[in-house]
Amino acid sequence: MRKSRNNGFILIVDDNPTNLSVLCAALNSEGFRFRVAVDGESAIAQAERNQPELILLDVQMPGIDGFETCRRLKANPVTENIPIIFTTALADTESKTKGFSLGAVDYIPKPFAQEEVIARVRVHLQLKQLTESLEQQVSDRTKALQQAQVQLVQQEKLSTLGELIAGIGHEINNPINFISSNIPPLEEYISGVTKLLLLYEQEYPNPTAKITTAIKDLDLSFVLEDMGKILNSLHLGSERIQNLSNSLRTFCRSDSDTKIFADLHQGLDSTLMILQHRLKANGDRPRIEVIKSYGVLPEVSCYIGQMNQVFMNILANAIDALDEAITLGKMSNLIPQIKIATEIYSEQLVVIRIADNGIGIPERLKKRLFEPLFTTKTVGKGTGLGLSIAYEIVVEKHKGVLDVNSQPGLGTEFIIRIPT
Ligand SMILES: Nc1ncnc2c1ncn2[C@@H]1O[C@H](COP(=O)(O)OP(=O)(O)OP(=O)(O)O)[C@@H](O)[C@H]1O
C-alpha cells in the first residue's frame, strides 16, 4: 500500500462534513496521511505553516471560495508549487476552465467515486515527485556544468595569462641583463676619466681661458658628483627590473601536470611583487602595509603556478576589501594592513594565513564565497571566480583546506592548509 512520502500529507479543504468524511475514508483506506481545513483562510494558513504534498479544494465555501483560495495559494512563493485539485459539484465547463486558469492541476466531480479520487490523487502525487526529482537533476547538472566551466576558465586563464607573463618576464630579462652587466665597466671608466681630470687639474692648475670657460659652463664639479648618483640609481633600477622579471617567471612557472617541490615563500613574494602597484598609496588611501611573519617551511610538493594563483586571488581580494573600507569611510584613522603568516603544522601540513583589516564579510554571505560567479563587486570589477578557483586548486588539486574567518567591519582572514 502506498504511503505518502517523508511525512508528507494531503490537505482536504471542504466545509461539508459529509464530503469530508467520504474523502477521509477514501484516503484512509489507501494509507494516505491527510489533514483537513473547513474554509479557505484556514487552509491557506495551514499550507503556509506546513506544506502539504497536494490540496483537495472545494469550490463553494463560506468566506473566500475555492477559486480565491487557489489564487492566493498560487500567489504565495511558499505555497505556489503545491498541486491543487478542485472538488466540486459544478460540472459546467466555465468553472472548470476557471479552475485550470488559476493553476489547478485537476478536477474531481462530486459526488465522489472512491476509486476515481484515489486514482487522481495517486497520479498527481507521482507527477509532483517526478517534477521534484527532475528539478533536482537539473540543479545538480547545472552545478556540475558550472564547476566544469570554472575549471575551463581556470585552465584558460592559467595558460594564456601565464604564457604571456612568463614571456614578458623572459623578454625583459635579456635587455636588462645587457644594461646591468654594462654598469660595472661603465663605473670603472667613469672613475678612470674622473681621476684623469683631477690629475690634469693638479698638474695644470692654470688652464687656458677656453678651458676655464668650458669647465664653468659645464659646472664640472656638480657633474662629477651627480654622475655617481646617476650610476647608483641605474644600478638600483636595473636590479629592481631584474627582480620583477624573476618574479614574473617564478610566478608563472609552468607546472602542467606534475607536482614539484617548491618554496611557497618565494611564491608569496613574487605575487606581492606583481601586486606592488596596487599596494602603493593612492589618492584615497595610504600605502597598504604588508606584515610578513614567515616560519621555517620545507619545500612543498605542489603545482606552484597554481598556488601562486591562489595567493594572487586572495591578496587581490584583501586589497579590494581595504579599498572598499576606505571608500565607505570606515577606516579614516586606521592603517590598511595585510598580514601574511606561515607555519608548519605537525610536519604534515603547511599553514598560510592571509589577513586584512578591511571591510569584512557578513555572516550570511560566508557560505556563498566559494560559489562560482558569486560576487558583491560591480560589473567589470569582479567576476566572482577568484575564490572558487582558489578553492578548486587548494581542495581538489592539493587535497588541502581553505577556510575563512571574518568579522564585518574588522577584517577577514583566509587560511590555506596544504599537505607537505
Ligand atoms: N578579504 C575579503 N574581505 C571581504 N570580502 C571578501 C574578501 N575576499 C572575498 N570577499 C567577498 O567574496 C566575494 C567573492 O570573491 P571572489 O574572489 O570569488 O570574486 P570577486 O573578487 O568578486 O571577483 P574576481 O575575483 O573573479 O575578480 C567578493 O565579491 C567579496 O564580496
Ligand SMILES: [Mg+2]
Ligand atoms: Mg576576487
